[in-house]
Amino acid sequence: MAFSFLRSKQKDVAGQVDFNHLPRHIAIILDGNGRWAKKRGLPRTAGHSAGSENFRTIATYCRDIGIDYLTVYAFSTENWKRPKDEVETIMGLLKKYLLEAIDTMERDNVRLRFMGDLSALPEELRALTDQCNAISERLDGCLCSICINYGGRAEIVHAAQNFAKDCLVGTVKPEDLTEDGFENYLYSAGIPSPDLLIRPGGEQRLSNFLLWQCAYSEFYYTDVLWPDFSKEELLRAISAYQHRDRRFGGVKK
Ligand code: FPP
Numbered sequence: 001m002a003f004s005f006l007r008s009k010q011k012d013v014a015g016q017v018d019f020n021h022l023p024r025h026i027a028i029i030l031d032g033n034g035r036w037a038k039k040r041g042l043p044r045t046a047g048h049s050a051g052s053e054n055f056r057t058i059a060t061y062c063r064d065i066g067i068d069y070l071t072v073y074a075f076s077t078e079n080w081k082r083p084k085d086e087v088e089t090i091m092g093l094l095k096k097y098l099l100e101a102i103d104t105m106e107r108d109n110v111r112l113r114f115m116g117d118l119s120a121l122p123e124e125l126r127a128l129t130d131q132c133n134a135i136s137e138r139l140d141g142c143l144c145s146i147c148i149n150y151g152g153r154a155e156i157v158h159a160a161q162n163f164a165k166d167c168l169v170g171t172v173k174p175e176d177l178t179e180d181g182f183e184n185y186l187y188s189a190g191i192p193s194p195d196l197l198i199r200p201g202g203e204q205r206l207s208n209f210l211l212w213q214c215a216y217s218e219f220y221y222t223d224v225l226w227p228d229f230s231k232e233e234l235l236r237a238i239s240a241y242q243h244r245d246r247r248f249g250g251v252k253k
Pocket of ligand 1: 030031032033034035036048049051052055072073074075076079090093094097146201
């Protein structure tokens with residue numbers, strides 16, 4: 001069977017998943033790293049390291065089961081307020097991840113894309129994101145978008161500024177703007193909206209993530225902390241999603 005790679009625990013949960021009707025796009029808020037570390041008497045940075053490893057596991061698994069798009073919230077515009085050593089650790093983990101990705105993404109056929117204001121990132125990190133973008137152009141596998149220095153409100157303001165600039169040069173007219181047209185100005189241009197938004201870590205809020213794109217996403221919250229969010233947990237979230245009745249403001253057929 002096509003999913004023979006599933007282990008027995010996953011198979012139990014997988015029995016509840018319809019693999020022919022998977023969400024096309026899953027978005028995840030990577031939350032709970034700090035608490036995961038605290039529970040183990042470790043520094044918060046150890047939680048981010050475990051969280052980063054788990055991202056690799058879940059991204060690969062999404063590709064295996066046939067998810068087309070995965071978008072994760074790795075670092076928000078507000079996360080700069082964290083202690084300097086924590087910010088440096090997260091940037092270091094991103095660098096490590098990107099360096100490894102450059103070597104493996106072609107083999108794994110996983111595309112990477114970055115959303116957020118990358119101009120504030122260390123030059124070295126930006127150069128690595130450019131390299132990943134260039135490799136991704138040659139691939140067609142699961143598109144993983146990593147949001148770094150990302151804020152949903154900032155994204156909308158940035159899009160509005162760019163639209164206004166196009167108006168000033170005369171390529172577009174304000175009255176011609178449509179919702180679909182506006183989407184082309186967002187970091188997520190060309191990517192369908194998330195069908196399923198997962199937030200591990202027990203909080204039930206959006207925290208300035210994909211404000212525009214999540215207008216009709218199904219939300220799934222769990223107390224499981226991100227480093228513990230396993231493949232089985234992902235399947236559980238997908239199964240819950242498949243029991244939702246998505247009406248997009250209409251009525252049940
Ligand atoms: C939130 O948990 C997590 C972050 C702000 C950082 C996430 C970053 C990584 C996992 C590292 C690199 C990422 C990739 C994609 C390679 P928290 O610290 O707020 O947890 P807490 O609520 O338990 O304190």
